[in-house]
Amino acid sequence: MTSHLLSAGDLSAEHALTILDSAEQMYAIQSRPIKKLPTLRGRTVVNLFFEDSTRTRSSFEIAGKWLSADVINISAKGSSVSKGESLRDTALTVAAMGVDALVVRHASSGAVQRITEWVDCHVINAGDGTHEHPTQALLDAFALRRRIGDLTGKHVVIVGDLTHSRVARSNVLLLNTLGARVTLVAPPTLMPAAVHTWECATSWDLDEVLSGKAAGDVDAVMTLRVQRERMSGGYFPTEREYAISYGLSPRRLSMLSEDAPVLHPGPMNRGLEISSAAADGPRSLVLDQVKAGVAVRMSVLYHLLAGAQPAPVLEEAAGL
Amino acid sequence: MSVPSPNDDDSYGRRRPRKTVLLRGVRPLGGEKVDVLLRDGLIAELGPDLAVDLAANDVEVIDGHTASGSAILLPAFVDLHTHLREPGREDTETIASGSAAAALGGFGCVHAMANTTPVADNAEIVEQVARLGRRAGLVDVRPVGAVSKGLAGEELAEIGNMARSAAAVRVFSDDGRCVSDARLMRRALEYLKPFDGVLAQHAQDPRLADSGACAHEGELSGKLGLPGWPAVAEESIIARDVMLAEHTSSRLHVCHVSTGGSVEVIRWAKSRGIEVTAEVTPHHLLLTCDLIAGYDPLFKVNPPLRPAADVEALRAGLADGTIDAVATDHAPHAAQDKDHAFADAAFGMLGLQTAVGVLIESMIKTGQLDWAGLADRMSVRPARIGRVSGHGRPIAIGEPANLTLIDPDASWSVVPEALASLSTNTPYAGRTLTGAVRATFLRGQATVRAGALVPAAEDQAVLA
Numbered sequence: 002m003t004s005h006l007l008s009a010g011d012l013s014a015e016h017a018l019t020i021l022d023s024a025e026q027m028y029a030i031q032s033r034p035i036k037k038l039p040t041l042r043g044r045t046v047v048n049l050f051f052e053d054s055t056r057t058r059s060s061f062e063i064a065g066k067w068l069s070a071d072v073i074n075i076s077a078k079g080s081s082v083s084k085g086e087s088l089r090d091t092a093l094t095v096a097a098m099g100v101d102a103l104v105v106r107h108a109s110s111g112a113v114q115r116i117t118e119w120v121d122c123h124v125i126n127a128g129d130g131t132h133e134h135p136t137q138a139l140l141d142a143f144a145l146r147r148r149i150g151d152l153t154g155k156h157v158v159i160v161g162d163l164t165h166s167r168v169a170r171s172n173v174l175l176l177n178t179l180g181a182r183v184t185l186v187a188p189p190t191l192m193p194a195a196v197h198t199w200e201c202a203t204s205w206d207l208d209e210v211l212s213g214k215a216a217g218d219v220d221a222v223m224t225l226r227v228q229r230e231r232m233s234g235g236y237f238p239t240e241r242e243y244a245i246s247y248g249l250s251p252r253r254l255s256m257l258s259e260d261a262p263v264l265h266p267g268p269m270n271r272g273l274e275i276s277s278a279a280a281d282g283p284r285s286l287v288l289d290q291v292k293a294g295v296a297v298r299m300s301v302l303y304h305l306l307a308g309a310q311p312a313p314v315l316e317e318a319a320g321l
Numbered sequence: 322m323s324v325p326s327p328n329d330d331d332s333y334g335r336r337r338p339r340k341t342v343l344l345r346g347v348r349p350l351g352g353e354k355v356d357v358l359l360r361d362g363l364i365a366e367l368g369p370d371l372a373v374d375l376a377a378n379d380v381e382v383i384d385g386h387t388a389s390g391s392a393i394l395l396p397a398f399v400d401l402h403t404h405l406r407e408p409g410r411e412d413t414e415t416i417a418s419g420s421a422a423a424a425l426g427g428f429g430c431v432h433a434m435a436n437t438t439p440v441a442d443n444a445e446i447v448e449q450v451a452r453l454g455r456r457a458g459l460v461d462v463r464p465v466g467a468v469s470k471g472l473a474g475e476e477l478a479e480i481g482n483m484a485r486s487a488a489a490v491r492v493f494s495d496d497g498r499c500v501s502d503a504r505l506m507r508r509a510l511e512y513l514k515p516f517d518g519v520l521a522q523h524a525q526d527p528r529l530a531d532s533g534a535c536a537h538e539g540e541l542s543g544k545l546g547l548p549g550w551p552a553v554a555e556e557s558i559i560a561r562d563v564m565l566a567e568h569t570s571s572r573l574h575v576c577h578v579s580t581g582g583s584v585e586v587i588r589w590a591k592s593r594g595i596e597v598t599a600e601v602t603p604h605h606l607l608l609t610c611d612l613i614a615g616y617d618p619l620f621k622v623n624p625p626l627r628p629a630a631d632v633e634a635l636r637a638g639l640a641d642g643t644i645d646a647v648a649t650d651h652a653p654h655a656a657q658d659k660d661h662a663f664a665d666a667a668f669g670m671l672g673l674q675t676a677v678g679v680l681i682e683s684m685i686k687t688g689q690l691d692w693a694g695l696a697d698r699m700s701v702r703p704a705r706i707g708r709v710s711g712h713g714r715p716i717a718i719g720e721p722a723n724l725t726l727i728d729p730d731a732s733w734s735v736v737p738e739a740l741a742s743l744s745t746n747t748p749y750a751g752r753t754l755t756g757a758v759r760a761t762f763l764r765g766q767a768t769v770r771a772g773a774l775v776p777a778a779e780d781q782a783v784l785a
Contacts, residue, residue: 089660110546111616112662130664132546170546194543 005124006301007114009135009171014178017139024143024293024300030067031296041070044101044306048074049092050127051107056267056291057127057137061104064298070101070306088112089119096120101306105129110167123305131165136298137266138171142179143293144286145221148262153180156218158210160186160247161225161274162236164193168225168266173201181220184210186247190236207247211256219257223264224249227274240273248272249279262286339766340381341365343373347385347394347726349716351692354391359722362764367718383760383770389730392759393692396700397429397460397723399712401492401521401600402576402648403673405431405462407453408446409438413744414653416450419673420459421741422651424768426673427725427758430704430712431460431651435467436497442467442478444486451488459768463707466490468509468520472498477509484516491708494521496576497623499558501527506562510571517708519572519598522562524583525624529554535664537610537625545614547664550625552580559583563590563597574706575599577650579624581634588643598706600648601635603672603679608632608748618659618666619748622652639698640689646703649676653744671747674740677727678754685729686755711764722765731757741774 006012012020030036046065048058058074065072077091088107096103102123105113110130117124128134146152157176163169163185170193176183183201185192196203204210213219227243237243244250249263254276263284269275280287342359349355349367356371357364358380366373373380385392400423406414416433423431433450435441441450447464454462466483470476472495483490493513500506500522510520530550536542538549559575563586566573578584578599590597610626620626638644652669659666680699684690690698704713711721732755737745761769768775 087657087660088662088665090657107662109662109664111664114616115662130546130662167546170544194538194549195540196543198540198543 004305005117006135006305007117007124007126008133009138009175009178012135012175012178014180017142017175017178020139020297020300020304021143021146023303024139024296027299027303028143028293028296031292036067037069038067039069040303041065041068041306044070045099046070046072046102046104046302047095047098047100048072048104048127049077049095049106050075051077051105051112052128053078054106054128057106060291060294061127061298064295064302067295068299068302070302088115092116092119096122102302125301125305128167130167132167133171134167135171135175136294136301137168138175139301140290140293140297141172141223141264141266142175143297144264144289145262147289147293148286149220149260152176154182155220156182156184157221157223158184158186158219159223159225160207160249162191162227162231163187163196163225164191165228165231166225172223173199177201186210188237188246191231207253208256211253219261221262221264222249222257224274224279225266226268227270229270244273247274249275251276251278254279254282254284257284264290266290341378342762342765342767343371343375343380343382344394344726345382345384345386346391348391349394350696351393354385357394357716359724359762359765362722364716364718364720364722367716381767383726383767385726387728387730393727393729394716395427395692395696395725395727396713396716397725397761397763398427398676398699399703399707399709400428400431400649400651400673401574401646401703401707402496402602402650403431403433404436404650404652404669405433405450406653407437408449410655413655414742416453416462417457418741418743419651419653420454420457420462421774422671422673424459424761424763425741425758425774426675427677427727427761428460428673429723429725429761429763430463430707430709431673432463432465432492432707434496435465435494436472440467440471441465442470442472444479444482444488447483447488447490448486459774460763461709461712463492463709464488464490465492465494465496465521468493468495468500469505474498474500474502474505477505477512480509480513480518481516484513484518491516491518492521492574492706493518494523494576496521496523499523499525499527501558503561503565507565507569510565510569510573514569514571519574519706521574521576522558523576524555524558524562525550526554526558529557533664535621535625535668536613537627539610539628541610541614545616547613552582552627552631555580555624556582556586559586563587563595566590566597567593567595571596573597577602577605577624577648578635578638578644579605579627579631581631584634584638584643588638591643598645598702599643600646600703601639601644602648602650603676603683604670604748605635606632606639606647606683607679612748613663616663618661618663619670619746619750621663621666621668622650622670623668636683636687636689639684640694645698646706647676647680647699648703649673653742654746655744659746669746671740671742671744673742675735675747675749675754677758678733678756679749681729681756682754722762724762725758726760728757728759730755733757
């Protein structure tokens with residue numbers, strides 16, 4: 002694996018599967034009474050978050066801690082531009098403390114890639130602007146694989162605010178790498194520019210996509226958070242109309258084949274993009290995704306930081 | 322109403338007593354090889370093998386011979402669009418350092434944009450800018466006045482006072498911001514008519530491309546997740562403005578045209594007889610938007626770099642004269658203002674010293690302009706648009722000796738730190754450009770000689 006994880010597109014199928022397979026082992030540890038592995042003892046991981054994100058930060062923090070790394074959280078929100086410090090200075094300052102890996106979240110696309118130009122340590126993209134969120138795509142793939150098996154040939158529908166979604170970008174890239182087929186669904190105002198150049202199908206009509214040409218055409222539906230402030234930007238008229246047009250309602254659930262799961266990266270707007278029936282029902286992978294997040298991030302940290310060392314480690318864990 | 326002419330200020334001029342200069346074996350506008358004698362600020366003699374008594378007249382001789390032939394003599398360039406950052410950001414550029422970069426780039430005149438701190442929206446600031454330009458003494462610095470107070474786009478700035486001031490402002494622009502309010506735009510176009518002014522519009526509908534928009538809206542902006550700056554945000558404003566210019570019978574100049582659609586609109590407007598002119602930057606003639614794939618803010622500029630098809634359309638528009646002028650939009654920025662994520666970094670790139678090299682690569686080598694055409698687009702027409710007397714004149718006996726001498730085949734590597742600007746944000750770092758400025762003359766006196774700045778102290782007269 003390379004020394005950074007910036008984009009889901011950087012992962013070959015082999016790399017991605019290696020991470021997902023190792024994550025299976027990590028996942029097993031989560032159900033053990035003692036969860037800590039000594040693998041990254043003495044290593045320092047800094048969660049450098051320029052933007053608030055409780056769930057992603059906690060997930061990386063737990064992942065690092067269960068691998069025995071020293072994990073430090075730095076909230077750099079409001080530093081940099083507004084305080085007059087450049088991104089470069091902030092990154093160099095943190096890296097100078099002797100960090101092995103930086104886990105970076107930033108509100109601006111490409112910020113994480115810029116940081117790799119300045120620091121020597123490993124850098125993991127924990128979400129950059131409206132660009133990418135590769136560990137989210139990995140955890141989505143992990144949760145999906147556990148539920149529906151190998152993703153080769155599977156059809157995944159992603160619906161929501163695609164223009165502003167880093168989750169969508171990373172998922173399109175990774176799902177393609179893993180052999181799945183993707184259809185993006187959104188109103189034209191929330192479709193990314195030149196989306197026709199992406200490796201996926203697109204549609205403005207969720208019902209048409211869900212009803213499918215063939216029964217059971219859709220193997221999973223991922224619905225994305227819609228920021229309420231998009232309404233004032235004129236992207237859609239009202240919440241009501243959005244929910245009616247694109248919300249994952251009980252009626253739409255019933256159009257899916259019985260075992261097709263539903264994913265949401267959270268936090269959810271119940272009643273807007275997802276109904277409680279979808280969020281809480283047996284199809285829901287929402288909490289599986291959260292659990293998968295820790296395992297996948299353990300795996301990513303392990304592969305970046307432990308390099309070519311032999312794989313984990315259940316034996317070691319047992320020896321603790 | 323008495324409007325002072327901008328160039329009857331020779332009493333301020335540096336470099337007296339004036340040397341006589343003999344250019345041996347140069348090719349005016351790329352034509353036949355001649356000798357040119359510069360005396361008393363004018364082209365005094367011109368012809369093959371001039372007989373000049375060198376000893377008697379204290380004549381400085383500059384040999385036009387180059388490694389591969391003869392140097393090209395052109396009218397010194399006139400830049401309609403330069404950010405000199407003074408007053409306000411003297412850490413990034415000063416009128417003196419920007420003037421040096423301009424002279425080294427072959428320019429004899431630059432128009433200093435109004436978005437300084439404080440804004441050049443009154444007579445006092447524009448006079449100060451003009452005065453500092455004269456003190457630097459390397460190029461004629463023509464201040465641009467703001468259209469609206471504080472560039473806020475709400476109330477007219479003191480256009481009349483700036484026009485009547487010693488700085489004799491003729492070009493008015495809120496550059497960096499679009500005069501987006503149609504009513505204010507109309508009023509401004511009307512109001513500057515008595516002063517023979519021109520409104521230079523930064524065409525960017527802020528409702529279609531707000532201040533966060535930073536990447537050409539298209540395949541790459543979608544993939545990179547960068548806020549898109551769609552072509553239509555420029556084109557729709559130009560379409561509106563040409564109709565306003567027609568309605569008011571005023572002069573409109575469109576800054577840094579960046580899209581093929583804009584070229585089409587301007588072409589149509591000109592065919593209709595509307596008094597519109599337009600400029601294009603060197604970078605929009607050479608660089609394409611795929612350069613931002615690595616999120617390097619050195620390539621962040623406003624308007625953004627566009628796809629190759631737009632670059633082709635801009636070249637064609639400049640070649641056929643739809644686009645009148647090349648303007649650098651030289652925009653120095655401190656490193657700390659670029660060391661951010663792409664979306665958070667400052668817009669702009671250096672341009673003065675690389676302009677002619679980029680034009681040679683994009684227009685001369687491609688056969689779309691000859692040297693006379695280059696002179697027309699970089700000197701003659703911009704001087705006319707800015708109402709700059711004494712510049713953009715024919716190379717003929719009796720004309721002002723505002724000239725630049727180019728070695729068309731010399732290649733040089735762009736080293737950011739070696740440029741005269743106080744900032745280093747050139748997008749051409751490491752590139753090799755062909756075409757080097759050997760000498761520049763302002764009213765007959767060398768500001769650049771042998772490719773190097775002539776130190777101002779060398780022959781500077783006492784300042785007024």
